[in-house]
Amino acid sequence: MDRGHPLPVAFRILFALWDIQKFYYPLLAVIGVPINLLTIAILSRRKCGLSKCVTCYLVAMASADLLVIIIDLMLRHIPIVFQFEFVFYIPLCNIHAALLYAATDCSVWFTIVFTIDRFVAICSQKLKSKYCAEKASKAILATVTVLSLLKNVSWYFMYTGMYWLLNDPWFCILRNNVLNSPAWGAIEFLHFILTPGFPFILILLLNALTVRHILVANRARRRLRNQNTAERPKDTEMENRRKSIVLLFVISGNFIILWVTFMVFCIWRRMRYLGYLSLSLPFFVREMGFMLQLMSCCTNTCIYAVTQTKFRRQFAQIVKYPFMPLTEATSASGEADTLIRTQGNQCDGAIQPSTSIQPEENLPETETAKQDVEQQAEYEEAAMMLTQNENIELIDDAKQRSTVTDIEKEKKGKNEEKEERCKQERRKDT
Incomplete structure (x- = not known):
């Protein structure tokens, strides 16, 4: 043109x-x-x-x-x-x-x-x-x-x-x-x-x-x-x-x-x-x-x-469905990290129990040192057992908690036995 x-x-x-x-x-x-x-x-x-x-x-x-x-x-x-x-x-x-x-x-x-x-x-x-x-x-x-x-x-x-x-x-x-x-x-x-x-x-x-x-x-x-003069609900x-x-x-x-x-x-x-x-x-x-x-x-x-509000919700769910495996994997990874941190804190708490045996003034120093060594060995043994259980069954939270509970019970029992022995030795000395 x-x-x-x-x-x-x-x-x-x-x-x-x-x-x-x-x-x-x-x-x-x-x-x-x-x-x-x-x-x-x-x-x-x-x-x-x-x-x-x-x-x-x-x-x-x-x-x-x-x-x-x-x-x-x-x-x-x-x-x-x-x-x-x-x-x-x-x-x-x-x-x-x-x-x-x-x-x-x-x-x-x-x-x-x-x-x-x-x-x-x-x-x-x-x-x-x-x-x-x-x-x-x-x-x-x-x-x-x-x-x-x-x-x-x-x-x-x-x-x-x-x-x-x-x-x-x-x-x-x-x-x-x-x-x-x-x-x-x-x-x-x-x-x-x-x-x-x-x-x-x-x-x-x-x-x-x-x-x-x-x-x-x-x-x-x-x-x-x-x-109706009373308060009316939504129609x-x-x-x-x-x-x-x-x-x-x-x-x-x-x-x-x-x-x-x-x-x-x-x-x-x-x-x-x-x-x-x-x-x-x-x-x-x-x-x-x-x-x-x-x-x-x-x-x-x-x-x-x-x-339609409900249509929007259903539409969003279907659009998100192909990405759900990725989202679930990310969520599972986050939960695993949280579990590791939580159990690490539990291990630290197990090494330092809340109940401890304080030596009496009239208890011989050699006996007190011996008890401290034995107690420290028990704590180290308990910590090693917890570490082994973590490496074997990290994801199973229930089993880890039950293991920690058993160890604490065992520790408590040994502490009670030691206290009983100390009391018996005091009676003998008196």
């Missing part, structure tokens, strides 16, 4: 996003796969304080996000960004597309059924016992999965098996007469209305009704509690509602914000091919839509970590 005619701003943004994607997509894959696996593992342990029904939905959402990362990000966008030409020789693009769109539909509609579940649990106590149960949630998730697969079979017949290495909503080579066909255009238009157009409207409607119901119920609950029911609503709203808002750009571009592109040219969008909107949509598959774990 001539310097006198610089590139338009839209093209410069597009080229900058292409360069960013070379780092963004691999980083997203490296983070997204282990994060979703950790989320599935943590939630499956059921130690986060969530009900079985909610846990079932959250595990399904994390599993669908993991599939989207593998099928869409790793097997579609990364080969396109790095231009892996060997993909041209793999005639599986139509099957890939059907599975990709089915996984995307599952990821979207699992969020919808979770929103419906929370709406029923909060606003309808009659349906709560039937709908908000583990068996019901599994049946609903299975139904959504089957319907998503059936809905996206049409992509198999719209696409050929050959890949088209362009970062476009259509990443496969189309069959003849599909591009400008009103019938296939209606099918594609319906696809984007069902995912994610209609879910947007449904989420906003359900969340509005949920907020309205909660505000009315909270006012009535406060009035009843205010009638756990209100606290549980608040946590559930915060989790629901953050997940729903995250879904809408990260999906709206991609949906708008896809609908505009189809209308453009059908002849509606009055609207115009720059192509960097497409790239931003892809990047934000794929980011939505990695953000739910961060949402759980921010809003």
